Amino acid sequence: MTNAPSHRPAPTIRLVAREAGVSQATVSRAFSQPELLTPATVEKVLGTARRLGYVPNQVARALSTGRAGNIALILPDVANPFFSALMRGAQAQAYKRGYATFLGDSDETAHLEDVLLGKLAAQVDGFVLASPRLDEPLIRKHAARKPVVVINRDLEGIGRVLVDTGPGFTAAVALLAGLGHRAIAYVGAPRSSWSSQQRARAVAAAGAAHGLSVVQIDAGRPSHEAGRDCVAALMEAGVTAALAVDDVVAQGIMAGLAERGLSVPGDFSVVGCDDIIAATTYPPLTSVNARCAIAGANAVDLLLNGFATPAPPTASHVITGELVIRGSTGPAPAQAPARTPARAPAQTIRASRRPSAKARAPAEPDPSSRK
Amino acid sequence: MTNAPSHRPAPTIRLVAREAGVSQATVSRAFSQPELLTPATVEKVLGTARRLGYVPNQVARALSTGRAGNIALILPDVANPFFSALMRGAQAQAYKRGYATFLGDSDETAHLEDVLLGKLAAQVDGFVLASPRLDEPLIRKHAARKPVVVINRDLEGIGRVLVDTGPGFTAAVALLAGLGHRAIAYVGAPRSSWSSQQRARAVAAAGAAHGLSVVQIDAGRPSHEAGRDCVAALMEAGVTAALAVDDVVAQGIMAGLAERGLSVPGDFSVVGCDDIIAATTYPPLTSVNARCAIAGANAVDLLLNGFATPAPPTASHVITGELVIRGSTGPAPAQAPARTPARAPAQTIRASRRPSAKARAPAEPDPSSRK
DNA sequence: CTGAAAGCGCTTACAG
DNA sequence: CTGAAAGCGCTTACAG
Numbered sequence A, B: 001m002t003n004a005p006s007h008r009p010a011p012t013i014r015l016v017a018r019e020a021g022v023s024q025a026t027v028s029r030a031f032s033q034p035e036l037l038t039p040a041t042v043e044k045v046l047g048t049a050r051r052l053g054y055v056p057n058q059v060a061r062a063l064s065t066g067r068a069g070n071i072a073l074i075l076p077d078v079a080n081p082f083f084s085a086l087m088r089g090a091q092a093q094a095y096k097r098g099y100a101t102f103l104g105d106s107d108e109t110a111h112l113e114d115v116l117l118g119k120l121a122a123q124v125d126g127f128v129l130a131s132p133r134l135d136e137p138l139i140r141k142h143a144a145r146k147p148v149v150v151i152n153r154d155l156e157g158i159g160r161v162l163v164d165t166g167p168g169f170t171a172a173v174a175l176l177a178g179l180g181h182r183a184i185a186y187v188g189a190p191r192s193s194w195s196s197q198q199r200a201r202a203v204a205a206a207g208a209a210h211g212l213s214v215v216q217i218d219a220g221r222p223s224h225e226a227g228r229d230c231v232a233a234l235m236e237a238g239v240t241a242a243l244a245v246d247d248v249v250a251q252g253i254m255a256g257l258a259e260r261g262l263s264v265p266g267d268f269s270v271v272g273c274d275d276i277i278a279a280t281t282y283p284p285l286t287s288v289n290a291r292c293a294i295a296g297a298n299a300v301d302l303l304l305n306g307f308a309t310p311a312p313p314t315a316s317h318v319i320t321g322e323l324v325i326r327g328s329t330g331p332a333p334a335q336a337p338a339r340t341p342a343r344a345p346a347q348t349i350r351a352s353r354r355p356s357a358k359a360r361a362p363a364e365p366d367p368s369s370r371k
Numbered sequence C, D: 001c002t003g004a005a006a007g008c009g010c011t012t013a014c015a016g
Helices: A013-020 A024-032 A039-052 A059-066 A083-097 A110-123 A135-144 A166-178 A194-209 A224-229 A231-237 A247-259 A292-305 B014-019 B024-032 B039-052 B058-063 B081-096 B108-124 B136-145 B166-179 B194-209 B224-229 B231-237 B247-259 B292-307
Strands: A070-075 A100-105 A126-130 A149-152 A159-164 A185-187 A213-218 A241-244 A271-272 A286-288 A316-320 A323-325 A350-351 B070-075 B098-107 B127-130 B148-151 B159-164 B183-188 B213-218 B239-243 B269-274 B284-289 B316-319 B324-325 B349-350
Touching: A013 A024, A013 A039, A024 A039, A059 B058, A070 A083, A070 A110, A070 A292, A083 A100, A083 A126, A083 A271, A083 A292, A083 B081, A083 B098, A100 A110, A100 B081, A100 B108, A110 A126, A110 A135, A110 B058, A110 B098, A135 A149, A135 B213, A149 A292, A159 A194, A159 A292, A159 B224, A166 A194, A166 A241, A166 A271, A166 A286, A185 A194, A185 A231, A213 B136, A224 A231, A224 A247, A231 A247, A231 B231, A241 A247, A247 A271, A247 B108, A292 A316, A323 B324, B014 B024, B014 B039, B024 B039, B070 B081, B070 B108, B070 B292, B081 B098, B081 B127, B081 B269, B081 B292, B098 B108, B127 B247, B127 B292, B136 B148, B148 B292, B159 B194, B159 B239, B159 B292, B166 B194, B166 B239, B166 B269, B166 B284, B183 B194, B183 B231, B194 B213, B213 B231, B224 B231, B224 B247, B231 B247, B239 B247, B247 B269, B292 B316
Parallel strands: A070 A100, A070 A126, A126 A149, A149 A159, A159 A316, A185 A213, A185 A241, A241 A271, A271 A286, B070 B098, B070 B127, B127 B148, B148 B159, B159 B316, B183 B213, B183 B239, B239 B269, B269 B284
Antiparallel strands: A100 B098, A286 A323, A323 B349, A350 B324, B284 B324
């Protein structure tokens, strides 16, 4: 396995030095510490460097200095809108501060997280671990080797960014109470993630404060389908509003309601969380904004700022999500929607170029959501 | 700026050699070419390596061999569902083949693409460039230095993966014609991307073949909002169905129709493209599947396979997108929908924890879509 | 202000 | 089958 030799090798510092008539050290300084050189020297070196198309080799630099100039972002699923937004914020911030970003998708597994952390360790100066699935001892093991900042996991002594959506959910319950709802549901994730737990608690507490009856429903792995599937349970419970662990599930709930001929917010109110896709549904979702992009950027800042200090990052940074009220919440209906049977789901047919259309399951995975 | 010294330095090959009583060369071979060594030696070395927690330093290895073991994926917007899915497929395939992935988000700008390509060049063995905004000469310049595979850009002599959605759009037009539609619209991107051009041509040709009247509408930068905004133009044009450049725009069109009290597919039919979010809307979108994840994986394969050959990748790999029929397409209405004025858009209010709710624009960027 | 030289942690012909 | 040694392309005390 040879690297395609047809690609000419990049010019090195030695060539630039020779062409400019200076030493390698001078070329190096022209790039990394120009203030140590005469402006004329810097100009001369940079000029010939540009002419030759020279760019400092980051790999050699990393080996020499011990600093890679890279970070890695490890997350459970890049296709999930929450993580996409987070990634966008993190990558942009890292770039702005001169760092390149490795992307590691753990496919929701703790094992892959562990492997990725190990493989990338030598090439990065630190990690941002979003909603890690890894158990605490392993996270701490990796954090002992390289600086680590986690997002949405509260680990004492490890740098972390926590998105506090509790107040947003509290506000959402208050909104529903004000609209006359008396029985509501929280639709959450299974082995409660830190985020889902937090949201469930906020709903329970606020519900009690307003004298509402609150049922908790476990949707399983949060996905559009999971949301749709739990609509039966919502009808059974006799509630008139649901707060979901995230927008994907909320959107699924809206689809399930529509299949039963129920309208939102006329017959039922729905609240989501994250506020990434919430503005694009119809009706647009009332949702708790999780400031995903900001969380990603803050995590990168926390990590990079830590490089300048002797101790690893250990601070915890809390971001508060606010409620954004849109069109999926309205006055409580006169009575809870009847247990309407679902209509047959809309047909899905995959047509090829050939006239014969054949029914098949879509190959692309559902954009699902677990945080 | 020092790297946090509290993180103990990783053990090196020298330490392992000393501890195992062998030379560095032997330790190196135990990891990279164990077949050259006695099984006993390999075992001894690997054992002490494990005991010391030694992992080969990828940076040193890269400098020495000239192979980084990394690739970079450059794309216009990670928050766009199309690219998220593509990224997922690419990253997973690279991992499967032993490569780590750098992520570069160009934020839709040609300049950032250029910079990222330059900065990452030394750290990667090649690039996957998805829907590049860069002009052809610059792409060729970079491709002359490092292997490059582009996605959805047809550049002779450069490795590329092209998703051909033409047949899918042709099938979609046939579907609409069969449902009795006589006047349809294609809603595309502005400075036509390769993808949008291709789709527009397919719609025009198929429309002519079926004797339909076809209008082309430019939605500007493809986004949910752009889709919603062009509904007025659709009404004006008197069409009864629209095919959109992607699902995000299609979803926007559905929202705009809903705001006017028009139902899909009763009053109007909508077709999208990409098939990532199509299954999650209500009604679920009929959409041309763009096999995004597969495109990403194929691009990585094309790139990595090229490393084994002397010449850079130059093949072009075409993936055909098929039409997936769901609930947003139906029989043509008796007559084109009247020019109903839009109702006031659903209110958006952001509520803080404090009782006073204040109206503000959401901070998160709209997940938009340009490919 | 500039240069000669050692060193970062590996790999790999070249000997033996 | 194993080792001594050069080299990958930089950076950085150390001299001058």
